[in-house]
Amino acid sequence: MEQSSAKEGCKESVKCIEILHLLLDNEASPTQEDYLRSHLDSCLPCLKNYKVETEIRNILRTKLEKREVPADLLNSIKSKISVSLAPEG
Amino acid sequence: MGKEFAEFIDMSTTVTETMEGPKRHSYSDSKKMKIFNGEFLPHIDSMYNFAYRLTFDDDEAKDFVQETYFKAFRFIDSFQEGTNAKAWLFRILKNSFINDFRKKSKEPAKVDYQEVETYYNSDDVDEHITVDLRVDALQNMIGDEVSNALNALDVDFRTVIILCDLEGFTYEEMAKILDIPIGTVRSRLHRARNLLKEKLKSYAQTMGYK
Numbered sequence: 183m184e185q186s187s188a189k190e191g192c193k194e195s196v197k198c199i200e201i202l203h204l205l206l207d208n209e210a211s212p213t214q215e216d217y218l219r220s221h222l223d224s225c226l227p228c229l230k231n232y233k234v235e236t237e238i239r240n241i242l243r244t245k246l247e248k249r250e251v252p253a254d255l256l257n258s259i260k261s262k263i264s265v266s267l268a269p270e271g
Numbered sequence: 272m273g274k275e276f277a278e279f280i281d282m283s284t285t286v287t288e289t290m291e292g293p294k295r296h297s298y299s300d301s302k303k304m305k306i307f308n309g310e311f312l313p314h315i316d317s318m319y320n321f322a323y324r325l326t327f328d329d330d331e332a333k334d335f336v337q338e339t340y341f342k343a344f345r346f347i348d349s350f351q352e353g354t355n356a357k358a359w360l361f362r363i364l365k366n367s368f369i370n371d372f373r374k375k376s377k378e379p380a381k382v383d384y385q386e387v388e389t390y391y392n393s394d395d396v397d398e399h400i401t402v403d404l405r406v407d408a409l410q411n412m413i414g415d416e417v418s419n420a421l422n423a424l425d426v427d428f429r430t431v432i433i434l435c436d437l438e439g440f441t442y443e444e445m446a447k448i449l450d451i452p453i454g455t456v457r458s459r460l461h462r463a464r465n466l467l468k469e470k471l472k473s474y475a476q477t478m479g480y481k
Contacts, residue, residue: 193454207460234405234409234468237410238409238471239436240409245414245417249329253315253317255319256336259337263304263341
C-alpha cells in the first residue's frame with residue numbers, strides 16, 4: 183500500500199522498521215527475526231537503518247554519564263529503616 | 272486507601288491478575304530486612320540514575336529514592352520475595368514522581384502521561400519518519416550531546432527510552448511499571464526513538480555532518 187516515494191528504497195520500510203525495533207529490543211518473534219535477518223542481506227536502506235539504530239542504542243548505553251549515588255544516601259536509608267523496626271524504648 | 276495500595280502490585284503476576292489486587296505476605300522483621308538488603312538495596316544505583324534523569328536535580332533525585340525505599344519497606348508485605356524487585360521499585364518511584372509533579376505543576380495536564388499519549392497517538396502512530404543519520408556522526412558525539420538530546424524529550428518519552436535502553440526492561444515490565452498496555456509501550460517507544468533521532472540529527476548537523 184505504502185509506495186515508498188520517500189527517499190528510502192525499501193518498499194516495506196514501515197514493516198521493516200517496526201520489526202527492527204523489536205529485534206533490537208529482544209522482543210521479536212523467531213519468524214520476525216528470520217524475516218528481517220534475510221531481508222537485511224539484500225536491502226541496503228534497511229541495513230543502514232539497522233546500523234544507525236544499533237549505534238543509537240550503543241551511544242545511549244556507553245556515552246551517558248552515570249551519576250554517583252551520594253555517599254550518605256545508602257546509610258541514611260538503612261538507618262531510618264532499622265529505626266522503624268527497633269522496639270520503642 | 273485502595274488507590275495508594277494499588278501502587279504496590281506484585282510484579283510477578285500478570286497484568287490481569289494484578290487487577291484483583293496484590294497478594295499479602297506477613298514477613299517477620301528479620302525476613303523484611305533480608306529482602307530489603309538483599310533484593311531492594313542493590314538497585315540503588317539504577318534508581319538514583321533514573322530519578323536524576325527524571326528531575327535533573329541531585330537533591331530531588333535523592334528525595335525520590337529515599338521516599339521510594341521507605342514506601343517499599345512499608346509495603347514490603349505486598350512484594351513476593353524473589354520476584355522482580357527492580358521493576359517493583361521503579362514503579363513506585365515513577366508513581367511518586369508523577370504525583371509530585373502533578374502537585375507542583377500549575378497545569379497538571381501538561382505532565383499527564385495519558386494526555387500526551389492521546390495527543391501523540393492521535394492519527395500517526397505508524398508515521399514513518401526517515402531521519403538520515405550516519406553511524407560515524409553518532410560515534411563522534413560526546414556524552415553531553417547524547418545527554419542533551421535525551422533530556423530534550425518530554426518526560427514520558429524520555430522515560431521509555433531510559434527504561435528500555437539504559438535499564439534493559441522488557442516491554443512487559445515497562446507496561447507494568449508505567450501502567451499502560453504493551454501496545455502503548457511499543458508505540459510510545461517508537462515515537463520516542465523517532466524524536467530522539469531528530470534531536471541527534473540536529474546535533475550531527477551542527478557538527479558538520481550531513
